Amino acid sequence: MIFLKLLSKLVKLLRAGDTPSQIAWGFVLGMTIGLVSLKSLLAPFLILLLILLDVNITAAIFSALLFRAIAYFAAPLFHTLGYWLLVEWKNLRDVWEFLYNSPLVPYTRFNNTVIIGSLVISAVIFYPVFAGGRLLLLNYRKHYAHRVRTWKVMKILGGSKFVKWFAKVRNLGG
């Protein structure tokens, strides 16, 4: 019973923050975690943000897994971009040297070509993905959500034992 209660709390935590903005925030944070290496100090910092901020964690987990897979294939692109930024673009050298000699910053491994490349790409696509995601959700909820609920497949899924068990666990303890 205790296990089920803990599971219920976890499910609620995962479903928390289900406004379009919260889901979009969760998605972009998850995206950044997925793209940036877990060996960097940035990864625990982003996870900490995910826990502290009231964002949708399910969306974050989903996007983290999705973008980790994308990162695997995009690694050569990150490496090329990172090498250009760190080595070939001389104007940035002072910035890198300053960061390199600052306390703690070297632990972010910003001087790694793939990590800096993926971080820059995350930063560039951060707002477009957030804004686009939020807009998509709003449109979905306004125009398509009620239609989707009427789909036969959704009714079958809704009647399945697993979904019923999931709903039971979710509502456990009020």
Added chain:
Amino acid sequence: MSMRKKGVAGLAVILGVVIVVSTVFLDRWVEKGMESFSSHLIGARVEFEKVDVSIAGGRVGWSRLQVADPDDTWNNIFETGQCNFQIAIEPLFSKKFIVKTLQVNELRFGTSRETDGKLSKKKRGRSLKPPEPLSTVIANLEEEVRQITAFRDEKPVSVRSLETLLQEIRFESPERIASLQSEVSAVYGAWDDRIARLSSAAELEEIEKSVSSIELNRIDTAREVLSALALHDENTARLESLQSEIEEEQKVFREEVSRLRRNRESVNTWIQEDVKNTIEKLSLPSVRSADLGKRILGEKIVERVKKVLRILGIVQKVRQRGAKAFPEKKNTVRLAGQDIHFSNENPLPDVWLQRVELTGITPGGIDFQGSIHDLSSHPHIIEKPLTVNVAGNASEKRRLAVSGIIDAENGGSRGDFTVEMKNIQTAQFDFSDSAYFPYKGESGTVFLDGKLEYTENRFFTRFSYSLRDFILVTESGEAHHSPLSEDSLESLADEIARISLGAEISFTDEGFDFVLSSNLDDMVKKAVQDRFEEEILDARVRIETHAREETAGPLRELDAALKNGEEHTRSEQESLQRALDVLEETIDLKRNELKARLLKQEGETRRIEGEVLRQFEKYLKKPEGEEGK
């Protein structure tokens, strides 16, 4: 974006749990981490006991440390008792491990282990090989040790029974003498043929007949005189040709005789070679002075140098982590990327032991204390040399002092070091495993000083080592298998009051060189020679006598063949020469007679010519009318 209250609370709980767990287990984790890292670096087990970490104070300590020897994993390179070090906290945030002070107590070397310090292959990793040029120098030194070990492992020399050997031995010189004799016979046989061909009776008879055919009594007219002269000139030319041919042959003969005489002179060398080969078969010891020092003391010296080089190799490995400002772009493992390093305005080395305070005990039981300053992974960054000063005293006026300074230079190091050990104990001075030097030192004073320089492609060290006021004792009875007698060994031990050696190891583009010279060279050589001198001399005389006896018969025959052949050929040549001389005299006589006849013929001709002219003038003076009367 609002904060998640439950999230913050949960995180605080998790953080609290982590802090508590870390506090409880931190010491163990740090211990495991240090053991794993150091073991991988050394290539053998490194074990810490009771590690105590204080994050707030930046202090780390342990009660015992054992560092196993990778080459002998049942022994430690060293072990320590209680150690404490103070770490600078701020540089840790920049991945710099700066130790302000490290106190090392109860440092001991070469202690034995209760468990095997060997690592599994997986844990051992690939970091054992020191960087160049140290690995090449170590490989070359190992080859030196193999050669020295081969010398050491040779069975003790012994003199075989001379009588048995003389019965078995078969000298080569009698056969060579017989072969020379055959050559002599063949050569003089050939000369017989050549002389016979030269002194062809027909040729000489023909010339003689031709000379005799000039009969002066029958020559009346000038035409006959001229004809005789022509025949004479022809005979003279034939004789001269024969003469020059004989002279040429005599010249060749003289050369041939000289060659045969020279070959005869080689016979003594052949006999000496036989004697020498026979002596070698007796297995009498032959010791070259130049190699002795290296052969006797080299193995131990090389082992000690190798240990120092391995430690230098570890330091060098750490140094090579130094970053490159503009690295080449390279292909990397997917998601791994490439780390780019940048310069530092206030650089610090990755690892820097600013001050190490040592106390310990040597294997000889001398308590020592001292300090090491500025041991660093990047000496060029701190711009300070590594300095070592250790000194110790013990009862019975025993003393130890070590001092050294090592400066960084172009990826390598340059250093001077001195070690002084006074009245050390015998057990720690096992000089050699050589059968020629089965001694242990009992007490004495050891001095060691030297230089060390190396860069990425060059290595050089020179050090001198001297042991003064030394008392040596021999291993008694069956403990040693020295070819030297007990008396020789004892007298040698009495003579050696001082051992000195100088060694030089260099590795450059021109190759590797290891030179070791010692005053033992001459001492041991003399002892070996004294021991075997009489035996060698006696054997030499007997072998020489035997060889002379074996070769006496063939040598007599050879000398006879040489003498007879030369005399016979010479006499043949001389008789030919005499025949030619006689003929030449006859021709000369004939020529003189012909000359006289010619002069006489000339006078007669002039007289007739004068008469004819007078008659002709007279005829011309008569009047024309008288002509008809």
